Amino acid sequence: MIKIKVLRLKKNVSLPYRATPGAVGFDICAAERAVIPAHGFGVVGTGIALEIPPGIEGQIRARSGWAFHHGIGILNSPGTIDPDYRGEIKVILFNISNQDFIIKPGDRIAQIVFAKNLAIELKECDTISGTKRGQQGFGHTG
Numbered sequence: 001m002i003k004i005k006v007l008r009l010k011k012n013v014s015l016p017y018r019a020t021p022g023a024v025g026f027d028i029c030a031a032e033r034a035v036i037p038a039h040g041f042g043v044v045g046t047g048i049a050l051e052i053p054p055g056i057e058g059q060i061r062a063r064s065g066w067a068f069h070h071g072i073g074i075l076n077s078p079g080t081i082d083p084d085y086r087g088e089i090k091v092i093l094f095n096i097s098n099q100d101f102i103i104k105p106g107d108r109i110a111q112i113v114f115a116k117n118l119a120i121e122l123k124e125c126d127t128i129s130g131t132k133r134g135q136q137g138f139g140h141t142g
Contacts, residue, residue: 004051004056004114005050006050007049007051008048009047010031010047012105013029025061026111027111028048028089028109030045030046030103030105030106030109032044032047032105033102033103034102034103036095036101037095037100038099038100039097039098041075041095042092043090043093044090044091044103044109045090046088046091046109047088049086049088050085052082052085052114054083055117055119056114056115057080057081057115058081058089058113059078060074061111063110063111070101071095071096073094074092074093076092
């Protein structure tokens with residue numbers, strides 16, 4: 001099991017937690033009050049910092065209930081937390097609804113999923129191999 005250190009940057013903030021035993025993501029909560037304006041976006045602090053080990057990344061993902069019921073999502077979903085980042089975890093939320101959305105301290109605003117990061121080296125070349133698909137993209141299969 002990989003252990004990741006969590007630092008509370010503010011008093012009385014919630015630590016990330018799994019809502020159910022089978023959950024892949026850890027719910028993360030707001031540390032502050034915020035308003036995400038109708039058809040706008042905003043940044044919400046969580047009051048925590050993580051010490052993610054090398055070879056692991058954190059991915060900030062939207063909460064499906066907020067997306068379905070309120071039109072609230074993660075602007076850069078998934079947001080990546082690099083293993084060398086030690087600052088406060090903040091979440092960029094957007095609101096596609098016609099009403100401002102109020103966030104209170106302690107509200108679950110997103111979830112974080114951890115994934116292995118492969119060691120990749122990019123190598124410049126003059127050609128790459130062909131495939132049946134080739135350069136077709138953006139809906140080429142219908």
